[in-house]
Amino acid sequence: MTATLNPSPVKADPALRVAEASVQIGQRRILDEVSFELTPGTVTGLIGANGAGKTTLLRAILGRQALSRGQIAKHGRIGYVPQKFLLDPDMPLRGRDLVGLGLDGRRFGLPLPSKAKAARVEEALRQVDAQSFADTRVGRLSGGEQQRILLAHALISQPRLLLLDEPLANLDLRSAKEVVTLLSRLAAEHELGVLISAHELNQLLPVMGQVVYLADGRAISGSTDEVIRADVLSLLYRHHVDVLHVHGRVVVVAGEGDQVLS
Amino acid sequence: MHGFFASPAVQLGAGIGAAVAIVAATLGVFTVIRSQAFAGESMGDIGTAGGAGAYLLSVGPVLGFAAATTAAAAIMELLGVQRARGRDLVTGVVLGAGFALSALLLYVATTDNTTSGTTSTVMFGSLFALRSSDLALTLSLAAIALGVTLALFRPLLLASTDTDLAAAQGLPLRLLGFAYLLALAIAVALAALTVGSILSTALLVGPAATALKLTDRPLRAVVYASVIGIGAVWLGLVLAYDSYDWPPAHHGWPASFFIVALVLCAYLAGGGWRRWADRRAA
Numbered sequence: 001m002t003a004t005l006n007p008s009p010v011k012a013d014p015a016l017r018v019a020e021a022s023v024q025i026g027q028r029r030i031l032d033e034v035s036f037e038l039t040p041g042t043v044t045g046l047i048g049a050n051g052a053g054k055t056t057l058l059r060a061i062l063g064r065q066a067l068s069r070g071q072i073a074k075h076g077r078i079g080y081v082p083q084k085f086l087l088d089p090d091m092p093l094r095g096r097d098l099v100g101l102g103l104d105g106r107r108f109g110l111p112l113p114s115k116a117k118a119a120r121v122e123e124a125l126r127q128v129d130a131q132s133f134a135d136t137r138v139g140r141l142s143g144g145e146q147q148r149i150l151l152a153h154a155l156i157s158q159p160r161l162l163l164l165d166e167p168l169a170n171l172d173l174r175s176a177k178e179v180v181t182l183l184s185r186l187a188a189e190h191e192l193g194v195l196i197s198a199h200e201l202n203q204l205l206p207v208m209g210q211v212v213y214l215a216d217g218r219a220i221s222g223s224t225d226e227v228i229r230a231d232v233l234s235l236l237y238r239h240h241v242d243v244l245h246v247h248g249r250v251v252v253v254a255g256e257g258d259q260v261l262s
Numbered sequence: 263m264h265g266f267f268a269s270p271a272v273q274l275g276a277g278i279g280a281a282v283a284i285v286a287a288t289l290g291v292f293t294v295i296r297s298q299a300f301a302g303e304s305m306g307d308i309g310t311a312g313g314a315g316a317y318l319l320s321v322g323p324v325l326g327f328a329a330a331t332t333a334a335a336a337i338m339e340l341l342g343v344q345r346a347r348g349r350d351l352v353t354g355v356v357l358g359a360g361f362a363l364s365a366l367l368l369y370v371a372t373t374d375n376t377t378s379g380t381t382s383t384v385m386f387g388s389l390f391a392l393r394s395s396d397l398a399l400t401l402s403l404a405a406i407a408l409g410v411t412l413a414l415f416r417p418l419l420l421a422s423t424d425t426d427l428a429a430a431q432g433l434p435l436r437l438l439g440f441a442y443l444l445a446l447a448i449a450v451a452l453a454a455l456t457v458g459s460i461l462s463t464a465l466l467v468g469p470a471a472t473a474l475k476l477t478d479r480p481l482r483a484v485v486y487a488s489v490i491g492i493g494a495v496w497l498g499l500v501l502a503y504d505s506y507d508w509p510p511a512h513h514g515w516p517a518s519f520f521i522v523a524l525v526l527c528a529y530l531a532g533g534g535w536r537r538w539a540d541r542r543a544a
Binding site (some may be wrong): 062063064078079080082087088090091092093094097098101102104105106107108109110111135136137138150153154157163 | 415417420423429478479
């Protein structure tokens with residue numbers, strides 16, 4: 001089930017159009033007719049609890065998960081930042097090398113030194129403020145540092161679409177705020193459609209132009225004011241939920257008030 | 263020692279040994295990065311059957327090793343060893359079947375008087391017993407494996423780092439994995455020719471693992487591993503040649519023993535250097 005509230009006037013050329021995408025694995029419906037579009041230059045939050053289908057949706061967009069129904073239309077390159085990135089500390093790959101592979105990882109032949117390439121790598125590192133640790137092996141960086149390197153890896157190929165799987169999950173509040181601000185700035189500067197999956201929506205509220213809210217494989221999309229409402233989310237969850245505003249934060253709770261949903 | 267460099271057997275062994283060391287080291291770097299040393303080991307063990315079969319059919323050992331390891335690569339691809347990491351059980355079962363076949367072929371070969379040294383040669387190699395008729399095939403196979411790996415260097419490196427990142431760039435992961443397995447099959451067959459099927463993993467993984475301790479950069483790791491591999495093979499040859507005067511039998515010690523021992527020494531030294539460098543940096 002999908003409902004798009006007050007469909008905004010059709011903008012030219014969305015970076016991504018997901019139309020009635022369904023994924024069924026065995027008897028289980030992981031995604032149920034999910035539809036939404038990503039507008040270049042805006043940050044979209046893909047919000048849902050664990051198991052709601054966020055990762056499956058991202059994998060489907062990447063082409064790693066076949067749809068049982070529906071379509072996903074992509075325009076231009078996709079940059080992807082995975083959630084878990086476990087790399088052996090012994091792997092001989094510096095942050096700088098991984099960013100370089102974002103630029104020419106598809107090319108044949110050896111990665112011979114090139115001034116033009118080094119300049120672009122440096123520029124990508126600068127954009128995400130990762131220059132100070134770019135010469136350390138990726139496997140030895142902290143989670144937040146790895147994330148910045150992966151972001152530079154994704155950005156250097158000049159994508160139109162940037163997918164991030166739970167980028168805030170393992171960050172402390174301050175780093176999370178920095179990353180959110182950075183992503184918002186990059187979206188505006190590069191006309192990027194940015195899709196950020198998260199199980200908690202408050203950190204994304206200040207920058208989110210659009211929200212895709214997932215529950216049990218069903219999605220509802222629109223602006224935050226349109227979607228994060230008790231009547232709309234109750235319809236999505238198929239039982240009564242309340243949306244509470246507490247000191248500028250939004251809390252979604254089940255009707256009885258004993259279960260915080262988001 | 264002056265007889266050493268003049269000996270045609272030594273020249274052939276040194277030449278082939280160097281080519282093999284480069285191929286093994288290059289594939290070894292990817293094998294270590296991809297954590298697929300067990301696949302390499304399995305190929306070597308299954309290669310034993312090919313080596314023994316080649317003796318029975320009186321064809322060159324390179325052909326036997328390469329046929330067996332390539333078949334092993336195809337089986338691994340069919341079983342999906344790479345797609346589901348940790349399918350060690352399946353690999354283990356196939357491996358057992360390969361060993362059983364090796365046991366049979368080696369038994370038949372050794373009961374035939376004309377091929378009495380077969381078991382030792384197949385399993386532990388014999389650099390001094392290489393035949394010049396094997397040279398062309400050996401070098402061609404080496405060129406193919408090296409060519410494929412260097413041409414696919416960047417896509418393979420990205421796919422070996424993280425499959426999701428590679429998929430986001432639209433790389434054909436399965437095709438890349440299979441190309442790597444085939445190149446690995448050749449590398450293992452060549453290593454089996456020089457140090458024997460049982461010890462082939464040492465030449466494959468040892469120099470690569472050492473190089474990864476010495477450098478942070480992937481391309482340099484390949485160069486360092488090649489240099490370490492060639493060094494071990496050549497120094498091993500010298501020591502094996504010298505050992506003809508050594509006790510107990512004055513028959514000479516097997517070159518593969520020296521080569522693998524030297525690889526181990528290099529690995530230990532590399533590990534020590536790394537710890538020292540890390541402590542100094544900290």
